[in-house]
Amino acid sequence: xxxxxxxxxxxxxxxxxxxxxxxxxxxxxxxxxxxxxxxxxxxxxxxxxxxxxxxxxxxxxxxxxxxxxxxxxxxxxxxxxxxxxxxxxxxxxxxxxxxxxxxxxxxxxxxxxxxxxxxxxxxxxxxxxxxxxxxxxxxxxxxxxxxxxxxxxxxxxxxxxxxxxxxxxxxxxxxxxxxxxxxxxxxxxxxxxxxxxxxxxxxxxxxxxxxxxxxxxxxxxxxxxx
Numbered sequence: 334x335x336x337x338x339x340x341x342x343x344x345x346x347x348x349x350x351x352x353x354x355x356x357x358x359x360x361x362x363x364x365x366x367x368x369x370x371x372x373x374x375x376x377x378x379x380x381x382x383x384x385x386x387x388x389x390x391x392x393x394x395x396x397x398x399x400x401x402x403x404x405x406x407x408x409x410x411x412x413x414x415x416x417x418x419x420x421x422x423x424x425x426x427x428x429x430x431x432x433x434x435x436x437x438x439x440x441x442x443x444x445x446x447x448x449x450x451x452x453x454x455x456x457x458x459x460x461x462x463x464x465x466x467x468x469x470x471x472x473x474x475x476x477x478x479x480x481x482x483x484x485x486x487x488x489x490x491x492x493x494x495x496x497x498x499x500x501x502x503x504x505x506x507x508x509x510x511x512x513x514x515x516x517x518x519x520x521x522x523x524x525x526x527x528x529x530x531x532x533x534x535x536x537x538x539x540x541x542x543x544x545x546x547x548x549x550x551x552x553x554x555x556x557x558x559x
Contacts, residue, residue, distance in 0.1 A: 362410070362411035362558050362559075363408070363409070363410055363411070363558065363559055364407070364408065364409040364410070364411065364417060364419065364556055364557070364558050364559075365407070365408055365556070365557050365559070366406070366407050366513070366515065366554055366555055366556030366557060367404065367405055367406035367407055367554050367555070368404075368405050368515060368517060368552035368553060368554030369402075369403070369404050369405075369552065369553065369554065370401075370402075370403045370550070370551065370552045370553070371400075371401060371402045371403070372399070372400070372401045373399075373400050374398075374399045374400075375397065375398050375399070396431055396432045397429075397430070397431050398429075398430045398432075399427070399428070399429050399430075400427065400428045400429075401425070401426065401427040401428075402425070402426045402427075403423065403424070403425040403426075403552070404423070404424050404425075405421060405422065405423045405424075405552065405554075406421065406422050407419055407420070407421045407422075407453070407556075408420055408421075409453070409455070411558075414457075414460055415456055415457050415458075415460055416454065416455070416456060416457075417454070417455040417457070418452070418453070418454050418455075419452070419453055420450060420451070420452055420453070421450055421451055421452070421453050421471060421473070422448075422449070422450035423447070423448065423449060423450065423473070423475070424446075424447070424448045425445075425446070425447040425448070426444075426445070426446055426447075427443075427444070427445045428442070428443070428444050429442070429443040429444075430442050430443075440483065440484050440485070441481075441482070441483055442481070442482040442483075442485075443479065443480070443481050443482075444479070444480050444482075445477065445478065445479040445480075446477070446478055447475055447476070447477045448475065448476060449473060449474050449475030449476055450473060450474070451471055451472045451473030451474055451497075452471060452472055453469055453470065453471035453472075454469070454470055454471070455467050455468070455469045456468045456469075457505070463506065463507050464504065464505070464506050464507075465504065465505050465507075466502070466503070466504050466505075467502075467503050467504070467505060468500065468501070468502060469500070469501045469502075469503060469517070469520075470498075470499070470500045470501075471498075471499050471500075471501070472496070472497070472498055472499075473496070473497045473498075473499065474494070474495075474496050474497075475494065475495055475496075475497065476492075476493075476494050477492065477493040477494070477495070478490065478491065478492045478493075479491040479492075489530060490530070490531040490532070491528065491529070491530050491531065492528075492529055492531055493526055493527060493528040493529070494526075494527055495524050495525060495526040495527070496524070496525050497522055497523070497524045497525075498522070498523045498524075499520050499521065499522045499523075500520050500521045501517050501518075501519065501520035502517070502518060502519075502520060502546075503515060503516055503517035503518070504516050505556070510558070511557060511558050511559065512555070512556065512557060512558070513555070513556040513558070514553075514554070514555060514556075515553070515554040515555070515556055516551065516552065516553050516554070517550075517551070517552045517554070518546060518547075518548075518550060518551050518552075519544065519545035519546040519547060519550035519551075520544070520545055520546070520550075521542075521543075521544050521545075522541075522542070522543055522544070522545055523540070523541070523542045524540060524541050524542075525538075525539075525540045526538065526539050526540065526541075
């Protein structure tokens with residue numbers, strides 16, 4: 334699946350670039366930017382806040398602590414007034430702690446990391462305005478791992494790889510001809526997974542389609558055009 338996914342990304346980028354290059358006036362504008370999102374939360378662990386990894390659940394407990402961080406760089410080329418194409422990456426980290434769970438002496442930690450990248454296109458609806466909206470479809474491939482510890486002893490490790498097809502909504506505010514502030518809030522996602530528990534025979538291939546429009550998926554960013 335890994336090789337097929339990478340080849341699909343390369344082929345898709347070539348097709349998209351060729352199609353727009355034939356019909357659209359090409360400019361010399363390039364874009365370098367990205368977005369950051371983080372969340373720090375105590376005493377609850379809502380499943381709606383999780384953007385990475387399978388198998389999470391919701392509960393309330395005074396001893397819970399949750400931290401997530403995500404960084405998504407982008408590099409693109411403006412191929413017309415309204416269209417931009419490029420490549421993107423993502424690194425997402427999360428940590429979940431439940432100390433003295435349910436009144437016992439058990440300390441429970443769960444740490445995950447997700448990394449990968451893909452290609453994207455961006456259609457800007459009103460590029461002539463200082464503040465404008467855009468639609469950003471993309472195809473991405475990721476690797477994911479999760480480690481579970483109880484009283485500092487590793488009890489389980491999960492791994493997964495997946496390909497994601499996503500359409501995001503966002504907005505840009507042009508603060509100068511070269512610099513933009515950006516914001517994105519979730520999207521519509523289709524994900525195809527391969528998941529396994531390391532050291533066991535437990536594995537699964539599955540797919541899902543869902544929307545992720547919530548404040549936990551609000552990303553702010555900064556862009557430089559050159």
